[in-house]
Amino acid sequence: ASVDRGSAPDFTAKEIDEQPAAARRLLDGLLGRLQGGQLLEDLGLGAPARIRLVACGTSGHAAEVTARVLAVEGAIPTRVVTASEPDLAVPEPGTLTVAVSQSGETADVLAALDRWGDPVLAITNAPRSSLARRADAVLGLGCGPEVGVAATKTFTAQVVAGVALALAVASGTGRLSAARLAHLEEVLDGLPMRLATTAARAAGPAADLAEELAGEPGVVFVSRGAGVPYAREGALKLEELTYRWVEAVPAGELKHGPIALLGPGTPAVVVAAKPRGRLAVGIAEMTARGARAVVVGPPEDATLPTCAPSEEPPWGPLEAAIALQLFAREMTVRLGHEVDRPRNLAKSVTVE
Numbered sequence: 241a242s243v244d245r246g247s248a249p250d251f252t253a254k255e256i257d258e259q260p261a262a263a264r265r266l267l268d269g270l271l272g273r274l275q276g277g278q279l280l281e282d283l284g285l286g287a288p289a290r291i292r293l294v295a296c297g298t299s300g301h302a303a304e305v306t307a308r309v310l311a312v313e314g315a316i317p318t319r320v321v322t323a324s325e326p327d328l329a330v331p332e333p334g335t336l337t338v339a340v341s342q343s344g345e346t347a348d349v350l351a352a353l354d355r356w357g358d359p360v361l362a363i364t365n366a367p368r369s370s371l372a373r374r375a376d377a378v379l380g381l382g383c384g385p386e387v388g389v390a391a392t393k394t395f396t397a398q399v400v401a402g403v404a405l406a407l408a409v410a411s412g413t414g415r416l417s418a419a420r421l422a423h424l425e426e427v428l429d430g431l432p433m434r435l436a437t438t439a440a441r442a443a444g445p446a447a448d449l450a451e452e453l454a455g456e457p458g459v460v461f462v463s464r465g466a467g468v469p470y471a472r473e474g475a476l477k478l479e480e481l482t483y484r485w486v487e488a489v490p491a492g493e494l495k496h497g498p499i500a501l502l503g504p505g506t507p508a509v510v511v512a513a514k515p516r517g518r519l520a521v522g523i524a525e526m527t528a529r530g531a532r533a534v535v536v537g538p539p540e541d542a543t544l545p546t547c548a549p550s551e552e553p554p555w556g557p558l559e560a561a562i563a564l565q566l567f568a569r570e571m572t573v574r575l576g577h578e579v580d581r582p583r584n585l586a587k588s589v590t591v592e
């Protein structure tokens with residue numbers, strides 16, 4: 241089916257805009273089904289002893305967020321496996337494999353599944369894909385078609401679906417209390433509004449920043465804790481669309497190498513985490529070398545302002561993703577590159 245981009249300048253812009261509505265639809269179908277692991281039961285799955293998440297690219301970043309929530313809220317042994325490196329996962333009894341793939345056609349993901357036992361749960365935007373057919377259960381994203389090669393709305397939706405799954409698993413084991421689950425569900429319920437507010441707040445600053453940094457050959461991204469997958473995702477988005485070199489690391493790793501990249505004016509994007517802790521140290525280390533720190537986070541001290549909940553949830557600063565998507569897109573437009581179809585990349589990679 242052909243998709244109309246309406247009045248949007250490109251599909252990527254349209255799909256960035258669709259994120260609050262996509263998150264709303266998904267949450268409406270998921271909230272209220274997490275208590276006691278109900279969601280797993282609805283999917284026909286038993287309570288897993290451990291979880292293996294398998295994905296590539298952007299979907300891998302959503303898997304990292306999911307793994308963190310499983311660890312923090314459920315103490316469930318979890319590992320994220322890059323689909324093209326499946327040897328890193330040793331089969332263990334009681335493992336649920338969760339394959340995260342927007343297209344459901346990524347060959348490396350499908351090949352990885354051939355190596356492991358069932359059951360497989362697919363988190364995908366393509367309910368009729370090869371992955372969905374292969375899986376024992378499907379958690380659909382319901383985002384509608386995503387045309388832009390760089391994933392945007394499917395990323396936020398994968399995070400929402402993964403977090404819901406993680407909370408359901410954690411609640412099922414009794415490790416996550418009913419009261420804490422209710423609180424986290426409330427914070428999730430407010431996400432669509434926060435995404436919309438972030439888009440409104442960050443749009444202008446993202447355009448200004450793109451103008452300022454368009455001539456820079458590379459950008460360093462740092463965060464810590466739950467912010468790290470979003471730093472990686474922001475870097476990947478910028479790299480895919482603008483062809484700039486990027487480096488994304490947990491702030492504590494700066495001193496082990498990446499700090500050597502920094503000189504006067506080097507852009508260093510900091511995805512804010514709460515509490516700042518070692519991130520504050522990282523920012524100081526970078527600015528001491530003359531780096532231009534670009535903070536993405538709550539408006540008080542941010543270059544790219546977001547709308548975040550007052551306390552950082554276990555899934556971290558998801559709102560930052562939208563600000564970083566806007567920034568990457570704006571820079572691409574400034575550079576005159578094709579936003580929806582970056583060079584050398586494909587929407588779904590059906591070769592191993």
Ligand code: G6P
Binds near residue numbers: 299345
């Ligand atoms: C391609 C796309 C990426 C995507 C990755 C995984 O490389 O360009 O945007 O993250 O494939 O795709 P999947 O469909 O498995 O999520």
